[in-house]
Amino acid sequence: MSVVINAENISKRFFLGERNQRAFFEDVAAKSARGFRRLLRPRERQKEKGSARDFWALRDVSFRIFQGQTLGIIGENGAGKSTLLKVLSRITQPTTGTVKVYGRLASLLEVGTGFHPEFSGRDNVYLNGAMLGLSRKEVRNRFDQIIEFSGLEQFIDVPVKNYSSGMYVRLAFAVAAHLNPEIVILDEVLAVGDAVFQKKCFDRMEEIINEGHAAILVSHGMGNVRRMSQVCMWLHHGRVQMFGPTHEVVSCYEKQTTHEVVTHYEKQTAQQHEPAHREVPASLSSWFLESKLSTNLHTIVAGRAPIAVHFEIDLAVPIANGRISVSVADVQGLILFTQDGALQQKKAGKLVMLLELPWLPVKPGQYIVSCTISDGSHPVAFLRATPELTVLEDKSIDSSGYRGLLNLPARLSVEGDHS
């Protein structure tokens, strides 16, 4: 196992703001002032002053990738992920720091760039290959594979200006996928083409990774990151928030985003549903769960045992003919199930609620539990249970091959041919 990418202290500064006459004169003034100062005191090294219009997209990012490893890069929009990839693939220079790359690096950032509309598909394969650093011979050797992969045999001599956008992307991806680079960069390109082609892309990606190449995967889909990468880097405002084994980093990241999603959701609901008077009609004072599997009040181990969830709600106003519902959602806000019931309270005050489940058929992770109270026609309160519900992995069961959202008691039997 050897290093394929070694990045040290990369920072990248952008200049925000317009380039106009004022900026020009400011530039000239600053440069000449610096020049004069240097003339007067040549020994003194001037420290570059930070300007308010500077924006640091990356700050002291260091990491290493080894052969055969896939690094996932996660982070919200504007965290610096794309800038980092651009630095790695030599599109832009860092403001400070060094990156050493060992081996051919191919970036599938933007497939199909550099295609020329007047050229036929065939010519564009060669042009694109050359841009990505392949020799004519290398492209020729892979040409059949590329065409077969793209599924465009009969259109290959047609100018690409006559291609549909789907065909265009397929051809582009086919070229990129057959570069045989030592390091691949993937930036959300997995979502190209129709379902069949997507599947093909996925398989090809896994093949590339299995061939022992290193890969960098940038994605907002935590599923892809978990599935394909072993190490993960979480960028936040241009800095490395966390770097380590994927499952740890991703679960921390998910916790964080859960928090943000919920805050946002609460704000929205509040704006939509709150009546003119600001009085909060209800609040959730506490919640806990009871089960053989629970390790504390808000945590259980994944498994099959009945669960009772208790809620304590303070009602500020009487609700005569209302409804109350409990829902469980995953961190992306996808509601897994909802159960509702009647709410008839002639008086304001405390009330307790009990939700019974035969078992909770979900995979390990963080879940948002919430209650919605309506007065019969409109929702009047949205109550989120804090802290979140955590489902832990059952360590006694091997769940390494586990995928998906649900954890159902299914059985799989395989029978051979006995005849």
Place this chain on the structure above:
Amino acid sequence: MAQTPGIENTKTAVEVSEPLSETREAIQPKKPTYVVEADKLLSSNPKELWAYRELFLLLVKRDFVAVYKQTVLGPLWFFVQPFLASLVFMVVFGQIARLPTTELPPLVFYMSGIIAWSFFSNCLSQVAATFLGSGALFRKIYFPRLIVPISQITMNLLNFFAQLLVLLAVIAFYELSGTRIELGIKMLALPLVLGVMAVLALGIGCLIAAATVKYRDLNIIVGYTLNLWMYGSLVIYPRSAVPPNLLWLLALNPMASLIECYRSSLFGTEHTEVQPAIIASVVTLVVAIAGIWCFAKAEGTFTDSI
């Protein structure tokens, strides 16, 4: 942010991965394929340019196809253009202003000047527009950026030779109708002269391209300046027509000498002045080095501002 559950875990996670990487560090691989550094010049490396030679050929082909496929007149336009311009010059400068054209027939004199000048000015303006024109591509794929200007110059060279054929046809026509036009062995020096012109255009173009990264309006000035520049570059009159008190101005213009060299290598009617030619070559060399250096400096960060 402060209550991020991940923050405490950050430390533990880093601790997990660190011992791993230290044991791995012992096995260091060979030389890196490439290094990205803060102040490194990116494509100034001739080895890398050579590695991308196939891209260069394909880009030339691409531009060639683009020019010759898209328009109705297509390649014909290339031949008509200098011809028409020469006719206009013949009337304006030859008949009205009565500028001398040495012993050459005016059509041949003007046409030879125009094709050389348009070679130079096209090279320069296209190179100057490199970052603005190919910005979208540069933002997505890395290859030595210098490939683009070099391929554009090559493309213009091809066009020049096509136009030269038209000029030769015109000369043949004059020969047939009895006018003697001398084409000497000096013609062999033509590629050298064109090469110097190309390098000068590359140098100035690169300087402007690097500057357009910050100041876009420069590109508008280019076309305008090139138009004016032609009048001072011996395109429409020979050196012998210039009054002696203005000769020093000609010496400042490397293109004046280069056009003179060019025409004297084609025809025996003019002679190369040695001193201006040396000055022009030195200026070309200095400008080219400065231009390529600035270009290499700009290509690392241009995506940030355009």
